[in-house]
Amino acid sequence: MPAEFVNRLLDWYLQHARALPWRGHVDPYAVWVSEIMLQQTQVETVIPYFERWMARFPTIAALAAASQQDVLSAWEGLGYYSRARNLHRAAQMVMAEQSGKLPQDPQALGKLPGVGRYTAGAVASIAFGADAPALDGNIRRVLSRLFDVTEPARSPASERRLWSLAAENLPPGRAGDYNQALMDLGAMLCTPRNPDCAHCPLADFCQARAQGMQEQRPVVAPKPPIPHITVTAAVIQRDGLILLSQRPIDGLLGGMWEFPGGKVEDGEDLPVCLRREIREELGAEIAVGEPFGVYRHAYTHFRVTLHAFCCEVVTGEPRPIEAADLRWAPRSQLTNFPMGKIDRMIAKRLLDG
DNA sequence: TATGCGTGGAG
DNA sequence: TCTCCAAGCAT
Numbered sequence: 001m002p003a004e005f006v007n008r009l010l011d012w013y014l015q016h017a018r019a020l021p022w023r024g025h026v027d028p029y030a031v032w033v034s035e036i037m038l039q040q041t042q043v044e045t046v047i048p049y050f051e052r053w054m055a056r057f058p059t060i061a062a063l064a065a066a067s068q069q070d071v072l073s074a075w076e077g078l079g080y081y082s083r084a085r086n087l088h089r090a091a092q093m094v095m096a097e098q099s100g101k102l103p104q105d106p107q108a109l110g111k112l113p114g115v116g117r118y119t120a121g122a123v124a125s126i127a128f129g130a131d132a133p134a135l136d137g138n139i140r141r142v143l144s145r146l147f148d149v150t151e152p153a154r155s156p157a158s159e160r161r162l163w164s165l166a167a168e169n170l171p172p173g174r175a176g177d178y179n180q181a182l183m184d185l186g187a188m189l190c191t192p193r194n195p196d197c198a199h200c201p202l203a204d205f206c207q208a209r210a211q212g213m214q215e216q217r218p219v220v221a222p223k224p225p226i227p228h229i230t231v232t233a234a235v236i237q238r239d240g241l242i243l244l245s246q247r248p249i250d251g252l253l254g255g256m257w258e259f260p261g262g263k264v265e266d267g268e269d270l271p272v273c274l275r276r277e278i279r280e281e282l283g284a285e286i287a288v289g290e291p292f293g294v295y296r297h298a299y300t301h302f303r304v305t306l307h308a309f310c311c312e313v314v315t316g317e318p319r320p321i322e323a324a325d326l327r328w329a330p331r332s333q334l335t336n337f338p339m340g341k342i343d344r345m346i347a348k349r350l351l352d353g
Numbered sequence: 354t355a356t357g358c359g360t361g362g363a364g
Numbered sequence: 365t366c367t368c369c370a371a372g373c374a375t
């Protein structure tokens with residue numbers, strides 16, 4: 001049986017729900033795509049990607065029939081590229097095993113690659129009206145404050161408590177609205193810092209606020225320091241073509257293209273590093289010429305400073321020893337190869353200059 | 354279960 | 365410039 005705060009929440013949602021592109025869709029596929037894109041990604045970032053994606057792959061069948069390279073290109077810039085690869089593979093599974101129809105219950109949804117407990121609950125409740133709970137970062141924060149959850153965030157104890165709270169207050173028949181209302185509340189009012197309690201419809205019920213502890217919930221564990229690495233990359237040109245290397249399909253930026261190179265070892269000179277990396281990865285000897293540019297980038301778990309150099313092959317024909325594939329590409333085609341942020345910046349400079 | 358996996362916005 | 369962290373999942 002839902003608690004009293006639920007009525008207040010649903011009333012607030014009726015008046016303040018954000019008008020988001022995927023909320024206008026009746027198609028469960030649209031809800032699914034939006035939920036995958038929204039994993040660890042803010043709404044404002046997702047909106048233009050969602051619009052382009054739905055225009056390019058309007059149905060599950062269209063997505064299933066696309067090439068992985070086209071799928072990765074459509075995802076370029078969103079990050080966490082395994083989401084795109086899993087969504088693509090899941091679409092092919094739905095075509096082959098479910099007659100092209102997305103399953104409706106959380107358990108069956110959860111069998112699709114890339115669909116975990118949160119996404120299964122979100123899609124089942126929003127797209128199919130199932131009475132399924134969902135727990136994302138927003139809902140974690142809202143419920144942690146509402147019920148003053150003091151167990152450390154993401155600990156097994158707090159996860160059990162929060163999933164249980166999400167489920168036991170669920171209003172039957174209105175789970176989709178309830179889940180989205182909690183998420184909108186978390187994104188618009190119950191923010192990580194400076195929550196706007198003055199406008200919160202649940203302020204009277206909030207147990208953390210009653211003690212002035214709302215900003216200390218959820219309780220966050222200290223994070224380990226982030227390592228900083230230095231890498232090199234080679235812009236290798238020959239006969240007007242540029243050498244691109246495809247990263248292994250699994251792992252960081254899997255399946256994306258890059259300018260080959262690698263990590264500088266302890267005390268190693270930059271050109272020495274680059275010649276070694278190209279020898280190991282491509283089996284060729286290069287001459288390292290003028291510096292091309294220095295690029296800095298922050299990933300989730302480390303920071304990178306990349307030194308790019310103009311290079312030429314001296315001996316040996318490059319072949320994909322540690323890469324998934326190699327390609328000599330004309331400048332004008334660099335746009336067609338899906339790349340991560342740093343390599344796209346290098347490619348852009350090659351196009352402009 | 355602890356860790357790897359991108360990028361951008363906000364403060 | 366730096367830190368935090370966002371509609372998590374897979375292994």
